[in-house]
Amino acid sequence: MIETIAQQPMLAALIAMVGLGLLFGALLGYAAEKFKVQGDPIVEQIDALLPQTQCGQCGHPGCRPYAESIGKGGEINKCPPGGQATINAIASLLDVPAPELDAEHGEEADVKTVAYIREDECIGCTKCIQACPVDAILGAAKLMHTVIMSECTGCDLCVEPCPVDCIDMLPLEDGIKQWHWPAPQKVADLIATDRTPQEASL
Amino acid sequence: MQEFAIILVSSILINNYVLVQFLGLCPFMGVSNKLESAIGMSAATTFVLTLTAMASYIVDVMVLMPLGLIYLRTIAFILVIAAVVQFTKMFIEKTSPLLYRVLGVFLPLITTNCAVLGVALQNASKDLNFMQSSLYGFGAGAGFSLVLIFFSAMRERLAAADIPIPFQGAAIAMITAGLMSLAFMGFSGLV
Numbered sequence: 001m002i003e004t005i006a007q008q009p010m011l012a013a014l015i016a017m018v019g020l021g022l023l024f025g026a027l028l029g030y031a032a033e034k035f036k037v038q039g040d041p042i043v044e045q046i047d048a049l050l051p052q053t054q055c056g057q058c059g060h061p062g063c064r065p066y067a068e069s070i071g072k073g074g075e076i077n078k079c080p081p082g083g084q085a086t087i088n089a090i091a092s093l094l095d096v097p098a099p100e101l102d103a104e105h106g107e108e109a110d111v112k113t114v115a116y117i118r119e120d121e122c123i124g125c126t127k128c129i130q131a132c133p134v135d136a137i138l139g140a141a142k143l144m145h146t147v148i149m150s151e152c153t154g155c156d157l158c159v160e161p162c163p164v165d166c167i168d169m170l171p172l173e174d175g176i177k178q179w180h181w182p183a184p185q186k187v188a189d190l191i192a193t194d195r196t197p198q199e200a201s202l
Numbered sequence: 203m204q205e206f207a208i209i210l211v212s213s214i215l216i217n218n219y220v221l222v223q224f225l226g227l228c229p230f231m232g233v234s235n236k237l238e239s240a241i242g243m244s245a246a247t248t249f250v251l252t253l254t255a256m257a258s259y260i261v262d263v264m265v266l267m268p269l270g271l272i273y274l275r276t277i278a279f280i281l282v283i284a285a286v287v288q289f290t291k292m293f294i295e296k297t298s299p300l301l302y303r304v305l306g307v308f309l310p311l312i313t314t315n316c317a318v319l320g321v322a323l324q325n326a327s328k329d330l331n332f333m334q335s336s337l338y339g340f341g342a343g344a345g346f347s348l349v350l351i352f353f354s355a356m357r358e359r360l361a362a363a364d365i366p367i368p369f370q371g372a373a374i375a376m377i378t379a380g381l382m383s384l385a386f387m388g389f390s391g392l393v
Contacts, residue, residue: 002268012269020265020278024285031289035296 042094043071049089051082054133055155057106062133075099080106081155113154113169115147121166128158128167206337208393213341216393219317220349221379221386226317230350231375233308240354242304248343250283250290250312251321255339258282258322259332272326279322287313317346353382 005012047067058078060066070076076090077099084101091098101108115136117128124142129135136152139145159167219225226247233243258279266272291309295302302309312318321342325335356378365374 006269009270013271013274016265016269016271017274017278017281020261020281024281028285028288028292031292035292037295037299 040068040071043067045093046070046090049082049086049093050079051086051153053081053153053155055081055153055157056133057081057155059105070094075102077102078105080108081153083108111171113156114149114152114172115154115156115158116168116170117145117147118166118168119144119146121164123164125163127161127163131158131161133157206333209334209337210341210344212393213338214345214348215386215389218345218349218386218389219320219342220346221383222390223320224383225320226315226346229308229311229315230346230353230379231372234350234354234357234375237351237354237358239304239308240350242301243308244343244347244350246290246294246305246309247312247315247317248340248347250287251318251343251346252336252340253290254279254283254286254318255321255325255342256332256336257286259325259330259335262326275323275326276319279319279326283318283322284313317342349382349386353379 005015043064044067047064050063050067052063054062056062057080058066060069066078070090076094076096077087079086080101084098087101088098115128117137122139122144124139124144126139126141126145128145129137129139133155134151134153136148137145137158138148154169154172156169159165159169213219217223220227220230229243229247234240261278261282262275266274266278271278287310290312291302294305294309321339325338330338357375360374360378369377
């Protein structure tokens, strides 16, 4: 068999290369099935509920690591920027009772704030830029820095490193762009049901 | 046993693939900025080199030689390397997500490392047996790791050193690599 194929160089080359290709393809196809990596779907859902301030007040380096720790069964009351609303949302997602916000990690702010740099006093040390978890501060060494308001999450992390204390946390003013309808008053869940609202109202 | 030791010394020091044969220079220059990534890259490359040396030996002896297709070695080995690297990537992604994140983009880049193809082709032209070719593959990987880690450690120091302006950046890296290569030439005639 091998001799007859070997006598036809063209055919032999064709068979060998196609055969090798098929073999490796099959191997990789099998490996792709066997070594499939599945992300944890619950972590994605928790991460979507978190405020994405990346402030690190929960003790994790960002919102996603915090979501992963919740996914492994960690506490859900460590997020001050999200406040009670986020805790309630995660609790209803995981179907567990909603605890109070853990005061150890900070208090929920009443108003949303943004950082504001008093630009006359800024010495251009870039320390706040390094502290900012969402890259909302612009500037270069020995040049004035400024905050991109739409990117700032109000996490306070830049206030502490500033050597000349020129960063203020100002309350975000309710303008026409920020205003939104207040959430409807939620009546407590009357009866737990699997049916959709349309069915339930019948 | 002595034969294996000679193969290892020869492939790590005397015929070092980077500094003596000048193969695989792109990762040598590209990944040597930080010691941490250099270590990750060396581990992955050593693993891939050993595995490809074995796989290409099998392909060479079982498929190419009986069919008289030795002229197809290069293209067949490229196929083997690509498959092995892809397999390694999937395997590491599943078994060690942390290592996978550290290696990141370097893992697929090993496919284009010319040292990998160089080892496979040289092994095939040297008429080695299976054990010898896998040892050559491992030795090539170990030699690559050795010089890559040395070089990145030096570059980390160079980053903080007071270098004259014309030599800053890539220029001093090239000079360092040249001096290292000269030093490794001194190993010739060791065995």
